[in-house]
Amino acid sequence: xxxxxxxxxxxxxxxxxxxxxxxxxxxxxxxPSAAAAPGMPVPAAAKCDNPNALGVARVVEIDTTGGxxxxxxxxxxxxxxxxxxxxxxxxxxxxxxxxxAVLKALADQCTKAVxxxxxxxxxxxxxxxxxxxxxxxTVGSHTWxxxxxxxxxxxxxxxxxxxxIAAVSIALGNQPVGPFFRFPALKHPPELVKYLGERNAGIFxxxxxxFDFKMRKPEQVIASVMKKLEKHGKGIxxxxxxxxxxxxxxxxxxxxxxxxxxxxxxxxxKTPIQPKKEYTDIVLKEMGGGLEEARPMSSVIKTIGxx
Numbered sequence: 591x592x593x594x595x596x597x598x599x600x601x602x603x604x605x606x607x608x609x610x611x612x613x614x615x616x617x618x619x620x621x622p623s624a625a626a627a628p629g630m631p632v633p634a635a636a637k638c639d640n641p642n643a644l645g646v647a648r649v650v651e652i653d654t655t656g657g658x659x660x661x662x663x664x665x666x667x668x669x670x671x672x673x674x675x676x677x678x679x680x681x682x683x684x685x686x687x688x689x690x691a692v693l694k695a696l697a698d699q700c701t702k703a704v705x706x707x708x709x710x711x712x713x714x715x716x717x718x719x720x721x722x723x724x725x726x727x728t729v730g731s732h733t734w735x736x737x738x739x740x741x742x743x744x745x746x747x748x749x750x751x752x753x754x755i756a757a758v759s760i761a762l763g764n765q766p767v768g769p770f771f772r773f774p775a776l777k778h779p780p781e782l783v784k785y786l787g788e789r790n791a792g793i794f795x796x797x798x799x800x801f802d803f804k805m806r807k808p809e810q811v812i813a814s815v816m817k818k819l820e821k822h823g824k825g826i827x828x829x830x831x832x833x834x835x836x837x838x839x840x841x842x843x844x845x846x847x848x849x850x851x852x853x854x855x856x857x858x859x860k861t862p863i864q865p866k867k868e869y870t871d872i873v874l875k876e877m878g879g880g881l882e883e884a885r886p887m888s889s890v891i892k893t894i895g896x897x
Contacts, residue, residue, distance in 0.1 A: 638700035644844050645700050647675065647853035653860045654769040657787030661795030661826045664778060671824045675855050676847065678703035679794065681732055681772060682832035684711055684718035692831040693725055695840035699848070702856040703727050705831065706772040706794070709734035709757030713877040716761035723762055728858055730770030730794070731755045734873075740777040747782045749869075751789075756865040756873045766862035770794055791863055797825025800836075808839035816846055824852075 638645065650670060652658070659665030671677070678696075683689040684707055696703060705722050707729065712719050723729050733739065734753035742750065751771065758767050771786055772794045786793055798818040802811045815827060829836050847854075 640698060640700055642848070643698075643700040644848040644852075644854055646702050646856045649856045649858060651858050651860050652769075652792055654792035655790050655861075657783065657789070657791055657793060659783075659793040659795060662797045663776065663799070664795035665793070671826075671855060673823055674851050675824050675853050676819070677826045677855050677857055678829070679706065679772075679796070679826060680704070680829050680831040680836075681706045682711070682736065682830045683707050684715045684722065685832045686715060686718065688834055688837035689715075689718050689831045690721065691837035692840050693721055693727075695837075695844055696727070697725060698841065699844040701844065701854045704730060704768075704770060704794070704857055706730045706732035706770070707758055707761075708732050708736050709754035709873070711832075712757045712761035713873065719758065719761045720763065723765070728768045728770065728856070729758060729762065730768045730772065731758050731863075732772050733774055736774045738775055738777055739773060739782055740779050744779075744781045744785075747779060748785055751782065751786070752866055752869040753873055755863055756869040757877070759865040760870060760873060760877075766864050769859035769861060769863045770857075789863060790861065792859065794826065796828035798822055799828045802829050802833050802836045802839075805833075805835045808835050808842065811835050811839035812843045812846060815843060816850065819847075819850070819852065 652660075658668060660668055660670075662669070678701070680689075680692060680703055683692075683705060692703075705727055707719055707722075709731070719729070731751075731754045733750045734757060735750065737750055739747040739750060755767050759765060769791050770793075771791045773782075776795055776799075778793070778795075783793065798815070800811060800814045800818070802814065805811050805814070811829070811833075815829070819825070819827075831837065
């Protein structure tokens with residue numbers, strides 16, 4: 591994730607637009623006819639056509655007042671998972687091809703996850719992030735450009751956090767954002783942990799990191815997750831919908847989780863976060879307008895002559 595992501599974030603906007611166009615060829619995942627605001631309690635689950643689906647065993651609402659932390663790698667106070675319960679989390683999207691593939695795998699198994707999108711990626715691909723929310727998943731935030739916040743001064747760190755929240759909100763059509771945040775590289779500067787507490791944003795670390803950003807083969811991702819689950823018995827799982835190997839691994843991984851007796855807990859926030867207007871203005875100026883209403887490029891622009 592870290593090294594691969596650094597390369598990806600260095601691409602030009604034109605390259606990102608080309609990738610967006612590529613995504614137009616991927617089928618959009620099925621979405622429920624109604625969805626709650628990201629991070630808010632979800633409506634009753636839609637009928638599942640897969641009788642052997644992994645599904646959702648429990649829906650847990652979290653009151654993020656004061657910025658509680660979750661994930662035993664860094665936070666020990668809240669152990670809300672029972673034996674063989676898991677929370678699926680995906681970082682660094684939305685990304686063409688990969689995020690839609692993850693969404694389809696989740697939809698086929700009638701299950702839910704928490705997504706932590708990067709602000710810039712949300713701005714480049716708002717139509718994909720809308721698919722995430724429409725499918726009933728929880729959408730948090732993961733900074734504006736995935737910088738290591740431990741290497742920034744406090745104000746620059748706050749700017750990264752707030753621009754990321756604003757970008758996700760804009761991409762979702764000016765909707766509030768789920769009150770969950772994950773630090774890049776899981777590095778938690780104390781002053782920014784305190785700031786997120788003031789913003790009433792819950793901080794997600796992890797119980798087990800798949801390290802899928804180091805992997806190129808789907809079977810490696812599956813083996814990593816299953817081996818760590820066998821050791822821990824339960825937990826918050828960190829993966830990346832940005833990574834192609836993870837996207838390809840998702841269908842088989844979810845089947846193995848079902849076969850292994852694991853049960854998915856869907857996490858939602860009690861009160862979403864509203865972006866700060868000054869940061870919304872900054873993001874709109876930097877990314878340009880029209881993000882709120884963006885449709886898939888294939889439905890807007892078509893080649894009708896020539897090659």
